[in-house]
Amino acid sequence: MSQQGPILIVSHRESHALAALADVKTFPMIEAGWPEAADAIARLNPAAVIASDIGGNESALSRLAQQTAKAAPYLPLIALDPGAALPPTALPFTRTSQNPQRLVSRLNAALRVRSLHATLLRRLPNNRASVSMPTGDPLDDATILLLGRGGSYPALSVALGERMGVIGALSIEIAARHLNARELDGIVIGDGFTPRVVDAFLTVLSEDSRFRHLPVVAANGSGLAANYDLPNLEIVADDPPVVAAHACPLIRQQAFEARIIRALKSIDVGGLLDPRTGLLTREAFARDFETAVVDTQTRGSGLSVVRIFFARGEVTERMRLDAARILSRLMRRMDFATLDETGAIVVVFPETDLRNAHGIGRRLASVLKHTMYNAKREQRLDPQVALATLMPGDTASSVISRLHSEAHRAAS
Structure with a gap:
């Protein structure tokens, strides 16, 4: 993927995931310490920011998240093993010691959204139909699928439902029906399913190009493999509020991408399509x-x-x-x-x-x-x-x- 700038690494030391990123040799990488990170973003105009060694730097991470959220085009901020201290616009990347090569896929997925946003910003001034993008938080019109039938399901439903639309599914069969009938901005898998069932579901998602880039957050990773071809898969075995906090940034990115795609389609047809709905104006x-x-x-x-x-x-x-x-x-x-x-x-x-x-x-x-x-x-x-x-x-x-x-x- 073409780069519009370097990848800025904010860290005090090299981790397994960052080493895997360096091994690919696809991305120009520049390192900066936490005290210099904000200035480096302003000077270098990076294509993405990856933050590591977050312990003790939570407030600095929050300031970086605010800074990157204002950037245009979209500037992804990926936080490695952030724990509970995750700003709402920072993409989580957990379990970095297990299959650290996943970071390359996560970064590519985020850069794809950045590239789409750059395309839209380039085309908006030249579009004669006055197509515009909604300006609110993408979570405001995001809808996700929540699978589960265990004890955490009600708490997950509340934690997620406070921030976005939630459609519940008590079985994999119902989930498949929703996936085939409508667009979704993410999937959260609660408890109540055996590891074998969840593994089969994740495998099906990874093999279908329609769903491969969807954010998928599993609240229980026991017995799951680490090599699914799902760049936005997160396993967060924690309390429902923490699961929701880790899911929200990934879902926000997906909803933002959906907004961009609808706006580009509207521009392609001369503004005849409403970018909010995909139907005719x-x-x-x-x-x-x-x-x-x-x-x-x-x-x-x-x-x-x-x-x-x-x-x-x-x-x-x-x-x-x-x-x-x-x-x-x-x-x-x-x-x-x-x-x-x-x-x-x-x-x-x-x-x-x-x-x-x-x-x-x-x-x-x-x-x-x-x-x-x-x-x-x-x-x-x-x-x-x-x-x-x-x-x-x-x-x-x-x-x-x-x-x-x-x-x-x-x-x-």
Whole structure:
């Protein structure tokens, strides 16, 4: 991977992991002691910072984390064996004495995010569609999968749920369903599974390119191998708050990468996609829908529209965005959709009659019901579906008006 600067090593002595990094001879490395670290970052503009010998330097590590968090493009800070003293933006790397070569993979994964961010920053000034990145903490719209059925599961759920969206899975089969149905920003594995089951699950993740770079944090590493091809795997056998503290920086990085990818896709198509959802912007949807209606009327073919909404319970903005992102993965290539001003998802099915559209809409609603993030776990999610089909003499506005009327009747 091309480097935009050296790797800054902050340490008083060489560790096994740092020696493994030096052996690769891919990265230009510069060493600095803890007192000089902040000045070295300002002078050298490194591509990444790796901090070792953290014991006794916790406050200095916290200041480094604040400094690197303000850098652009993204400047990863990796803390080796940080213990409980881990700043929220510092990536943990534990068990450095076991398979220290993992640090090379961890660093490459972080540098990949930096490279993507640099690409986005380079393209933003030249994009004519005024695509912008959300400015809040990426954890605000991160969603993770929590596996477990043991005693630590409730505490892990609370510790993680205070900072991000959490979807629970009591079995590997349920976890697989979520992984295939939606995008996730990380996986946390609690107790309740045998080492053999966890080993098989990690092996499957490492063999699938869709999941290989996901952050995976295992709260119990007993009996696990150390050579999974998972660059962001961490084994943290500690209390739930410490597990959550180690998981958060890795999940934040993954959520940040997802934001960048959505923004780049939006730029690629001239700003037609909403970088928050991956669906069409409302303006682009209105233009495409009007064109589709005229084309369908001319050819005499079919066209149906589905509106998926939540009439019951409290649905937060994060939940609506989560539903939209799930739906963006499930639609056929010919379909297009948007998140409207009421928070409902409107999907257009070209070449589809009302009966087939009804079946597709119900299946989409069912997937949302069972896979989307729910801020209140005791609240039952019940997506409602309203349908309208193109009739002779219809216009785009008349179809949308009829769709809203159907939605009002479905909700009452």
